Amino acid sequence: GAVVSQHPSRVICKSGTSVKIECRSLDFQATTMFWYRQFPKKSLMLMATSNEGSKATYEQGVEKDKFLINHASLTLSTLTVTSAHPEDSSFYICSARVGLAGVLGTQYFGPGTRLLVL
Amino acid sequence: AQKITQTQPGMFVQEKEAVTLDCTYDTSDPSYGLFWYKQPSSGEMIFLIYQGSYDQQNATEGRYSLNFQKARKSANLVISASQLGDSAMYFCAMREGSNTGNQFYFGTGTSLTVIP
Numbered sequence: 001g002a003v004v005s006q007h008p009s010r011v012i013c014k015s016g017t018s019v020k021i022e023c024r025s026l027d028f029q030a031t032t033m034f035w036y037r038q039f040p041k042k043s044l045m046l047m048a049t050s051n052e053g054s055k056a057t058y059e060q061g062v063e064k065d066k067f068l069i070n071h072a073s074l075t076l077s078t079l080t081v082t083s084a085h086p087e088d089s090s091f092y093i094c095s096a097r098v099g100l101a102g103v104l105g106t107q108y109f110g111p112g113t114r115l116l117v118l
Numbered sequence: 119a120q121k122i123t124q125t126q127p128g129m130f131v132q133e134k135e136a137v138t139l140d141c142t143y144d145t146s147d148p149s150y151g152l153f154w155y156k157q158p159s160s161g162e163m164i165f166l167i168y169q170g171s172y173d174q175q176n177a178t179e180g181r182y183s184l185n186f187q188k189a190r191k192s193a194n195l196v197i198s199a200s201q202l203g204d205s206a207m208y209f210c211a212m213r214e215g216s217n218t219g220n221q222f223y224f225g226t227g228t229s230l231t232v233i234p
Contacts, residue, residue, distance in 0.1 A: 034221065043209065043224045044163075091161055095222075107153070107213075107222060109163035 006110035023094030029074035030096035124225035141210035149215030
């Protein structure tokens with residue numbers, strides 16, 4: 001199956017610093033990637049939809065200046081958590097859709113990035 | 119209203135037995151897709167099975183099958199011959215055809231524990 005990678009897998013940072021998370025589609029081109037956030041024992045919450053070559057579409061309640069998304073190429077999207085605070089600590093997962101648009105096309109997920117802000 | 123509802127926060131099953139994980143959905147879109155994912159403790163979301171709204175037959179993938187009852191708007195996952203490695207969180211998800219963003223709606227998940 002299609003592979004989506006994320007880097008880093010874990011990151012610990014001090015409050016006030018910025019953290020960049022990379023999401024790559026390894027064997028396919030992804031015009032659209034999605035960024036999710038997951039709290040312990042909770043479901044995935046969609047943060048934003050990242051479109052190659054254009055601005056990301058953020059879900060309601062997600063601060064676009066706080067969570068910067070750049071989809072510079074068909075295989076790479078980045079999420080930058082700016083001026084991170086302890087409440088930003090979470091599990092961040094990216095995903096990319098393979099195949100046809102619409103309902104078809106399986107969505108594959110990266111392994112996730114655990115962010116801990118001290 | 120919730121798009122995806124999973125009413126079983128936790129389930130237990132004996133090894134080698136079959137288990138059904140419930141999922142109901144809500145949409146007025148005639149075109150939609152239903153997905154099941156497995157999330158082990160490592161955190162990675164693993165795709166298991168897909169069912170399209172126009173598919174005539176229930177989807178099957180190895181030990182996984184989807185009991186699709188369109189009129190009831192349910193898409194239950196059946197795992198046959200449970201194995202210890204099946205212990206994980208399981209999420210049901212839906213994508214609607216009319217949703218131009220093609221985003222997923224996820225359920226709250228079911229934690230499955232396989233007992234030896």
